[in-house]
Amino acid sequence: MSVPTDEKLAALARSVLRSLEDRGATVAVAESLTGGLLGATITAVPGASATFLGGITAYATEAKATVLGVPPDLLDRLGAVSAEVAVAMALGARDTFGATYGLGLTGVAGPDQQNGRPPGTVHVAGAGPAGSTDTLLALVGDRSSVRRQAVGEALRLLLRMVEDDR
Numbered sequence: 001m002s003v004p005t006d007e008k009l010a011a012l013a014r015s016v017l018r019s020l021e022d023r024g025a026t027v028a029v030a031e032s033l034t035g036g037l038l039g040a041t042i043t044a045v046p047g048a049s050a051t052f053l054g055g056i057t058a059y060a061t062e063a064k065a066t067v068l069g070v071p072p073d074l075l076d077r078l079g080a081v082s083a084e085v086a087v088a089m090a091l092g093a094r095d096t097f098g099a100t101y102g103l104g105l106t107g108v109a110g111p112d113q114q115n116g117r118p119p120g121t122v123h124v125a126g127a128g129p130a131g132s133t134d135t136l137l138a139l140v141g142d143r144s145s146v147r148r149q150a151v152g153e154a155l156r157l158l159l160r161m162v163e164d165d166r
Contacts, residue, residue, distance in 0.1 A: 001137075003145040004152040012155045013045050019162045020051040020101075027158060028097035029055040030068050030089035032080065032106040033122065038151045053097040058089065064106075068092030079115040081106050083134040086125035094127050101128040101161060103154050109143045119143075122150045126161045133161065 004012070020027060029038050039055035042048050056067055061080045064070040070088040078084055086104040094102025103126050110119030120141070125134035137153055139146045 001139065001149055003141060003148050009041050009148070009152060009155070010044060012152060012159070013042050013048075016155050016159050016162070017042070017045055017048055017051050019159060023162060023165070025100035025162060025165075026051050026053050026097075027101040027103065028053045028093040028099040029103045029154075030064075030093035030105070031055060031057050032059055032064070032089070033109045034105050034147050034150050034154075035059060037147050038103065038105060038154055041151050041155070053099045056093060056096065064089060064092075068096070068104075079117075081108055081114060081117050081121060081123065083123050083125065083136060086123035086134050087127065087132045090125040090127040090132060101126060101158060103127075103158055105150055105154055107137070107146075107150060109146045109150075111143060120146050122146065122153070124150060124154045124157055126154075126157050128161050128165060130161070130165050133157070 036057045058064045065072045069092045089104025090102040107122030108114045120139040122137040
């Protein structure tokens with residue numbers, strides 16, 4: 001998987017926002033490893049406020065529980081980097097902001113492993129009217145490229161969800 005350029009991320013964000021607006025839908029995000037990069041990518045598009053309601057950067061494991069409502073027993077059992085936690089983060093973002101869709105991203109940007117998971121392990125999840133979905137990614141590259149690839153994958157996941165919910 002190649003690292004998306006700024007132009008590709010911007011074009012993808014524009015497509016997502018257009019698709020949301022066409023359907024009268026909204027989105028909110030919960031980010032961990034991307035540290036706000038997803039929200040920044042979306043809000044760099046003029047007019048994003050019509051469909052983007054907000055984002056939460058829950059970098060610390062405790063913040064995932066206290067701010068997003070990720071069940072503490074889930075975090076204790078699986079750690080912060082799992083599909084179930086990503087889905088709970090997506091649901092937490094959606095519910096916190098009252099959005100149509102929520103995205104959740106958690107993973108290991110690197111350079112070191114976390115809880116036995118290697119750098120590049122990323123879970124991207126989406127929650128919407130038709131339910132939730134998650135994707136496990138094994139990304140390659142340095143910290144910055146892993147974060148950028150995760151943002152691109154999150155935008156693609158959201159676009160698929162919105163277009164499938166017609």
